[in-house]
Amino acid sequence: MTEPATRRATPSVFVSAMRIFDLSLGQMLWSRRSVFLGLLLGGPVLLAIALRVVSVLYTSGFRINGAQAAGASVFGMMIWLLYIRFIVPVLGVFYGTALIADEVDDKTITYLFTRPIPRRAVLFGKFLAYLVCTVLLVLPSVMLVFFLIVPIGGSSIGEAFPSLLADLAMLAIGLAAYGAVFALVGTRLKRPLIVGLVFAFGWEPAVLLFPGYLKRLTVAYYLQALVRHEMPQDSAVSMLLQVFREVPSVLTSLVGLAVIVGVTLWLAGRAVEQREFVLDQ
Amino acid sequence: MPIHDQGYRRYSGGKAPRGYGWAVITRAGIRTLVAKRAFLGLLLLAWFPFFVRAVQIYAAANLPQAAFLAPTPSTFRDFLGQQDIFAFFITVYVGAGLIANDRRANALQIYLSKPLTRAEYVFGKLAILMTFLLLVTWVPAILLLIVQIAFAGNFTFFQNNAYLFPAITVFTFLDVTMVATAMLALSSLSKSSRYVGILYAAVIFFTQAVYGVLFAVTRSTSFSWVSFPANLTQVGDVIFRLPLKYSTPWPVSLLMILGLIAVSGLVLERRVRGVEVVA
Numbered sequence: 001m002t003e004p005a006t007r008r009a010t011p012s013v014f015v016s017a018m019r020i021f022d023l024s025l026g027q028m029l030w031s032r033r034s035v036f037l038g039l040l041l042g043g044p045v046l047l048a049i050a051l052r053v054v055s056v057l058y059t060s061g062f063r064i065n066g067a068q069a070a071g072a073s074v075f076g077m078m079i080w081l082l083y084i085r086f087i088v089p090v091l092g093v094f095y096g097t098a099l100i101a102d103e104v105d106d107k108t109i110t111y112l113f114t115r116p117i118p119r120r121a122v123l124f125g126k127f128l129a130y131l132v133c134t135v136l137l138v139l140p141s142v143m144l145v146f147f148l149i150v151p152i153g154g155s156s157i158g159e160a161f162p163s164l165l166a167d168l169a170m171l172a173i174g175l176a177a178y179g180a181v182f183a184l185v186g187t188r189l190k191r192p193l194i195v196g197l198v199f200a201f202g203w204e205p206a207v208l209l210f211p212g213y214l215k216r217l218t219v220a221y222y223l224q225a226l227v228r229h230e231m232p233q234d235s236a237v238s239m240l241l242q243v244f245r246e247v248p249s250v251l252t253s254l255v256g257l258a259v260i261v262g263v264t265l266w267l268a269g270r271a272v273e274q275r276e277f278v279l280d281q
Numbered sequence: 282m283p284i285h286d287q288g289y290r291r292y293s294g295g296k297a298p299r300g301y302g303w304a305v306i307t308r309a310g311i312r313t314l315v316a317k318r319a320f321l322g323l324l325l326l327a328w329f330p331f332f333v334r335a336v337q338i339y340a341a342a343n344l345p346q347a348a349f350l351a352p353t354p355s356t357f358r359d360f361l362g363q364q365d366i367f368a369f370f371i372t373v374y375v376g377a378g379l380i381a382n383d384r385r386a387n388a389l390q391i392y393l394s395k396p397l398t399r400a401e402y403v404f405g406k407l408a409i410l411m412t413f414l415l416l417v418t419w420v421p422a423i424l425l426l427i428v429q430i431a432f433a434g435n436f437t438f439f440q441n442n443a444y445l446f447p448a449i450t451v452f453t454f455l456d457v458t459m460v461a462t463a464m465l466a467l468s469s470l471s472k473s474s475r476y477v478g479i480l481y482a483a484v485i486f487f488t489q490a491v492y493g494v495l496f497a498v499t500r501s502t503s504f505s506w507v508s509f510p511a512n513l514t515q516v517g518d519v520i521f522r523l524p525l526k527y528s529t530p531w532p533v534s535l536l537m538i539l540g541l542i543a544v545s546g547l548v549l550e551r552r553v554r555g556v557e558v559v560a
Contacts, residue, residue, distance in 0.1 A: 033476070036476070036479075036480070036483075040483060040487070043487060043491065047491060047494060051498065074497075074498055077493075077494055077497040077498065078494055081490050081493040081494050081497065082490050082491070082494060085490065086486050086487060086490045090479065090482060090483065090486070093479065093482075094475075094479045097475065098475060101475065105473070191319065191374075192475075193373065193377070193474075193475045193478045193479070194323075194370060194373060194374050194478075197369075197370065197373060197478065197482060198370060201366075201369075201482070201486065202366060202370070232493070232497045233497075
């Protein structure tokens, strides 16, 4: 008599997510999308190189309101204007909305869903891969900008280094929060990009201008509280933002962002479990 | 169903005259988009500022206490500035997939195997996007002008600011042409409409962010030429005879806009091609 085949236990969500992570990270790092990411992150580095060259050529340096601008404050402006207000939300929209949608578009979602793993593990694994991929690419860009810009105007790299570490942590948290929000948008909606762009460049900047509680329904409200640099006043909107700026404590911000990541990922996982993905013929 | 006759029969339908092929593409594209409820919602939202401005004009014309709300030429310029964000979302919604989806479905070869030239194909696609963009910029701005005449009950404002009609027309067409050609060029570069949408957002917001850094560092607006939205603002202020916001010479801003249109045209010329047969 033949022995009955031993039943293999279904792997846990964590183990399954790690397998998907393993698979997705390689795909994400060596994709055409990473070329776009490289170009996007190369922009601030090129700008930093240009500013450094100009500061070397013109020894009087940059002046803000008549006073020579310190490299640390220029670096702070770049963190605000390029990374927090633009790169982090854009990367969140771009990767977050594509986590599942790309597999649907390429008609490869079937191969993942027919594996003996929980469906939500696919999303969690891909989210982890997104986070590692973007953090691995964003952080070197920030560090290069830091080392190019901070020495301008006699600022000390050693003194500013702790603030760099805080910036790196803040950007990683921001990438996680935006990525989780847009992962939810990507799994629930048919046109996630438009909704994502409306949220990142319509809802968030508009609501931050209003006094009251509405701004608590944004990621930027919690994320901006973690920034240690002074908010730049580059436009009338920035000045208004500073007037209505209500800064929550660091602890409140961290808890708020953790809740956003947790809740949106859980909801996105549920959506992946329940939704029927119809592939175009 | 059995086939009784396999003989040849001449086409008995009407033939569109040459050079009008683009209109078929445009009609089909507009019809497809108008059938989408989400898109209609977006269009309706884009018309909200028009209703607010109409109420403002009504109040200024009829309530002496609200005379300070009386429209000026800059009211129309500000209105067009407010429409920028809606124009951005409509551009991404309509434009991102215009060529990218055809490339994805390998439909470009089918299009170009018909009596349709590449120029007609591009123009047909361009016309779809331009129609919707003009619907949220030029049409409401001109209607506001008409509303002003209707509520005031005289032509005084219109006659005193006779340049407003051509100013609105020239500015909106320049704006819409730049935006539409740039988006169409980006759409021809990829097969994924999502990727195209993000690329377009990057072009608009990243150039603005880079200008923000340069302004914050130098406290000078002479670098505004790096930002495409700033270039449009600068040229718009010239057209509306308003004080310039940036110290960049306006011909430089205009040159940047025309340069972007030219580069977009070049990209479209290279990317929109049928199958290349290699012997």
